[in-house]
Amino acid sequence: MIWWMWVLALFFMTLGIGIVAPIAGVGGGVLFTPLTMAFYPFSTDFIRGAGLVMAMTSALSSAPHFAKKGLANLRILAPVVVVSIIFSILGGIIGLWVTNAFPQGKSYIKIGLGCILFVVFLVYLFSKRVEFPQITHIDPISEKLDIHGAWYEPSLGKVVEYRTTNLLIALPAFAGVGFIAGMFGLGAGWANVPVLNLVMGAPLKVATSTSMMIITINDAAACWVYMARGAMLALIIVPSVLGITIGARIGARIAVKSRPKSIKYLVMVIMLFAAVMDIWKGLHGLGMAPPI
Amino acid sequence: MQELEVKPETVESVGAELREVPIEPMNYVFGRIMEILTIVGLIAMFIPGIIYVITGKGFLSREIVVKYWGLKASAFWQKVMGIKVFGYSWFLNHLGTMDCLSILGVCILAVTPLICLIGAEIKADSKYKILIGILIIEFLFAIARPILMGH
Numbered sequence: 001m002i003w004w005m006w007v008l009a010l011f012f013m014t015l016g017i018g019i020v021a022p023i024a025g026v027g028g029g030v031l032f033t034p035l036t037m038a039f040y041p042f043s044t045d046f047i048r049g050a051g052l053v054m055a056m057t058s059a060l061s062s063a064p065h066f067a068k069k070g071l072a073n074l075r076i077l078a079p080v081v082v083v084s085i086i087f088s089i090l091g092g093i094i095g096l097w098v099t100n101a102f103p104q105g106k107s108y109i110k111i112g113l114g115c116i117l118f119v120v121f122l123v124y125l126f127s128k129r130v131e132f133p134q135i136t137h138i139d140p141i142s143e144k145l146d147i148h149g150a151w152y153e154p155s156l157g158k159v160v161e162y163r164t165t166n167l168l169i170a171l172p173a174f175a176g177v178g179f180i181a182g183m184f185g186l187g188a189g190w191a192n193v194p195v196l197n198l199v200m201g202a203p204l205k206v207a208t209s210t211s212m213m214i215i216t217i218n219d220a221a222a223c224w225v226y227m228a229r230g231a232m233l234a235l236i237i238v239p240s241v242l243g244i245t246i247g248a249r250i251g252a253r254i255a256v257k258s259r260p261k262s263i264k265y266l267v268m269v270i271m272l273f274a275a276v277m278d279i280w281k282g283l284h285g286l287g288m289a290p291p292i
Numbered sequence: 293m294q295e296l297e298v299k300p301e302t303v304e305s306v307g308a309e310l311r312e313v314p315i316e317p318m319n320y321v322f323g324r325i326m327e328i329l330t331i332v333g334l335i336a337m338f339i340p341g342i343i344y345v346i347t348g349k350g351f352l353s354r355e356i357v358v359k360y361w362g363l364k365a366s367a368f369w370q371k372v373m374g375i376k377v378f379g380y381s382w383f384l385n386h387l388g389t390m391d392c393l394s395i396l397g398v399c400i401l402a403v404t405p406l407i408c409l410i411g412a413e414i415k416a417d418s419k420y421k422i423l424i425g426i427l428i429i430e431f432l433f434a435i436a437r438p439i440l441m442g443h
Contacts, residue, residue: 003358007345045365053398060330060404067323070315074322074412078423085430089437100366145419150313159313216326216405217427221434223402228438230377231365232398234350234391235357238341245334 006040011239014054018247022255024267026124027215028244029055029187031271034117037110038277042236044106045099048185049226050237052092052219055187057241058248059215066209070151076164076202076210079145081217083171084178088218091182092225100229107285113184114279120190121271127194133201138165149206164200173199174214182222187215317415318424322408329404337397340390350391351383379438406431 014032021028033051037044066072099105142165150161173195181188189211196207226232283289348354352372360368369377380399383392406428413424433440 003354006358041362043362043364043368046361046368049365053401057330057334057401060326060333060401064323064327064330067319067326068315070313070319072319072323074316074318074416074420074424078420078427082423082426082430085427085434089430089434096365099364106364145423149316152313213322217409217431220402220405221431223398224434224437227383227395227398227402228377228379229365230369230382232395233352233357233361234341234344234394235354236361237398238338238345238394242338242342 007235007239010036010040010236011243014240014243015247018244018249019251019254020263020267021244022248022251023259024264025259026267026271027055027187027189028058028248029185030117030120030190031267031274032240032244033185034113034271034274034278036240037113038274038281042233043099044109045096045226045229045231046233046236048095048109048183049223049231049233050240051185052181052223052226053232053237054241054244055181055185055215056219056223058244059187059189059212059219061245061248063209063212063216066212069209070149071205071209072213073147073149073206073210074213075145075147075149076196076200076206077213077217079141079147079167080170080174081214084174084214084218085221087175087178088182088222089225091179091184092222093182094179095183095185096225096229096231104286107282109184110278110282110285112282114275114277114282116180116184116186117271117275117278121268121275123190123194124268124271127198129193129197129204131204132160132162133197133203135163135165135201138163139167142167151206153205160203162201162203162206164196164202166199166201170195170199178218181215181218182225185222185226187219189215318412318420321415322412325408325411326404329400329407333397333401333404335397336400337394341394341397344390344394347390349389351386351389352391403435406435 017028017031029051032054033047036047063072098108148163150159153160177188177191180186192211192214193207196202196210197204280289280292284291344350356372360371363371369375383395386392387396409424409428413421416424
């Protein structure tokens with residue numbers, strides 16, 4: 001395949017991801033990184049670098065809107081990101097160390113990412129979302145930090161006030177999420193939202209919006225690790241980010257009008273397929289499976 | 293684990309008539325700075341980046357990149373430029389080229405949350421001044437780590 005065909009293919013793939021991701025309610029990075037690893041000739045280092053830039057850019061574009069509406073809240077973000085940012089940097093360092101220190105490092109990364117994708121698939125399949133969780137007790141640290149917020153909910157015609165809880169239980173989860181984001185070049189909204197919503201008790205809209213804000217910080221911090229190692233190529237990053245930026249605008253407009261379930265199922269099948277491909281390719285790299 | 297009772301149908305709400313919610317200054321400042329810097333960063337990344345992809349003229353020639361983009365990052369730089377990359381000089385020293393300018397755009401995007409945090413800290417109350425201050429230090433460490441640690 002001629003080089004510009006790869007670049008065009010990358011652009012159209014990310015354009016497609018950008019369109020379907022908001023309709024299916026998934027992040028772009030969780031599709032981009034595994035699909036690119038499975039089907040493109042680029043090194044896993046450059047793919048993860050591009051994946052981080054893509055997830056960060058998508059989050060940077062939407063988070064300001066939510067922050068100015070009172071949905072994304074620094075009161076929730078600050079205590080959890082104090083922990084997750086360290087693990088995000090650590091994930092980036094270890095992720096690059098694995099591929100560069102071991103001859104078959106990229107195979108380990110592919111297998112690891114495939115396994116993570118299975119978890120993501122299960123999270124999407126089984127985790128319930130609660131629009132407005134009711135909190136009966138607030139933990140002492142959340143109380144001390146006075147974690148609270150309010151926003152006007154047009155569907156209810158009311159101002160909704162909320163508080164969050166279980167901060168100490170959520171912290172290890174955010175540490176793990178940060179590590180995975182840095183190591184595999186993912187946004188990891190799929191993990192942030194359930195923790196914020198189901199463990200901390202943040203309303204779903206607040207959880208989704210604050211997750212965007214968390215991604216901007218975690219992924220930006222990990223980006224510096226990849227940049228310092230030269231794991232960023234303009235030839236891969238530019239078409240990818242351009243594609244998803246245009247696609248997301250189209251997808252967001254479609255999502256407002258209709259969100260057919262079939263698209264969500266299609267995306268989940270693609271995710272599962274990418275997971276199988278990544279694991280297979282990883283095992284092939286280790287000499288444990290035949291070529292595809 | 294603290295008890296977290298879930299009642300999806302019930303909503304605790306106040307001020308039913310109010311549509312305007314006072315947004316906390318630290319959240320507003322964070323969002324406003326992010327809005328501006330993201331546009332700046334995207335423009336700084338896309339314009340030189342598109343020129344580079346189309347013309348192929350840059351610090352790294354397009355043909356060379358394509359030839360070795362399957363190598364891990366360390367091997368790629370060793371093969372293409374004969375250097376070991378650790379730090380930011382690989383693009384900061386070549387800002388006259390379109391691909392490195394595009395990476396500078398990525399830098400602007402990646403430093404945006406830090407500047408937002410600095411702006412938010414000014415507006416935060418005392419508890420959050422400390423927490424955001426820690427975040428700023430951690431972020432600065434992420435940026436300065438290659439320079440400080442040298443490996």
